Amino acid sequence: MEMEGARVLVVGATGVIGGAIAEECAARGATVLPAGRDPDRLAERARSLGAEAAFAFDAYDLDTCAGLAARAAEVAGGLDAVVVAIGTVAFAPAADLGEEMVEHLFTVNALAPMAVLRGALPVVDEGGAVAAISGVLVDRPQPGMADYGAAKAALSAWLTAVRTEQRRRRVAVLDARLPHLETGFADRAAVGTPPAMPPPADLDTVVRGIVDALAEGAALVLPDGKGGVRAEARAR
Template sequence: MSTAGSKVLVVGATGAVGGALAGVLHGRGARCAVAGRDAGRLAERARGWGGCPARVFDAYDMDGCAALAGWAREALSGLDAVVTAVGTVAFGRSEDTSDEVLEHLVAVNALAPIAVLRAALPLLPEGGAVAAVTGVVAERPMPGAADYSASKAALSAWLTAVRREQRRRGVHVLDARLPHMDTGFADRAVAGSPPPMPPGADLDAAVRAVVDALASGAAVVRPGTDGGLVTEARER
């Protein structure tokens, strides 16, 4: 998928990662439609991205999540790709984590992005793409964040299965398993406090890697052994 001239929906555009993704896509010539939770921030960012179409959504509203792709296709007169970068985190030992916290994590980290992407799949042409930011915890679950890790792993597993389903249609499915970054995300946990964290990865480099992977039709972006990010054409 060529980035320049492509029509892309970015969901979670008021967050640090989603906003950076939309900014890079816009900078590379994509026509974006953006969705986010914070109405004021969304409007401000949309103005900076050429006055692109913008829509407020709630991750707990599954019907609203499912409606985003259709809205974006109408607003952009077409749709080539959908990227989700929504999420929330909680910390604490598993026996100390409530069912309510788990329900919240699964709703925001798995059910909402799945609803967005599921509705987008039949709207995309051959060569189109869907992508989601999961996190390295999807493959390396983190002690002290078992429920958070499980919610991200659920989304990652869904992406892996859907990638195989969509192969004949030629729709690419990207799983962005990004490492910890100093975006303040961990400090906004819905429960618990973050443990000591290693230095965060570079946000700009991570976002560029995701956009490059989206354009190339890659399957996975993940941390490499040298501390950087690697892109894989297919799932291991």
């Protein structure tokens, strides 16, 4: 997919990673339509991008999530890509989490991204791409993050199955299993205090890698062990 002139919906564009992805896509000549929860930050992001429209949503409103791509396509005259960069984390042993918190983790990290992309699949043009951020813990589940990891693993499994379903339409389905990044995400945990984290990867390098993978129609983005990421054309 050629980024120059592409129409890209970025859901979670008010966050650190989603905002950086939106700005990188715009810098490469894409028309970016941002979506986010915070209205003030969303308006600011839209101004920064020169976007003709922005879309507010709440992860708990799955019907609105499912309708975001159609709304964006109506404004832009179609869509070439949809990127979902939303999430929340909790740090606690599984036995200490209440069911309400578990539901929260699965809604924000799995059900809402799935709803956005489910609504996007009939809308994204043939040869386009959809993407979501899961995380490296899909491959390496961590104690104290069991339910968060399970929610991200559910999203990753969903993306893997949808990738095969979309092969005929040549719509790439990208699973970005990112390494630890210093974005303040862990410090905003819904529950608990983050454990000692590994040295963070470089945000700008990772974001460039994600957008490269989106343009290439890659299946996976994985840590490269050097502070960045690498793309794989086929899922493992």
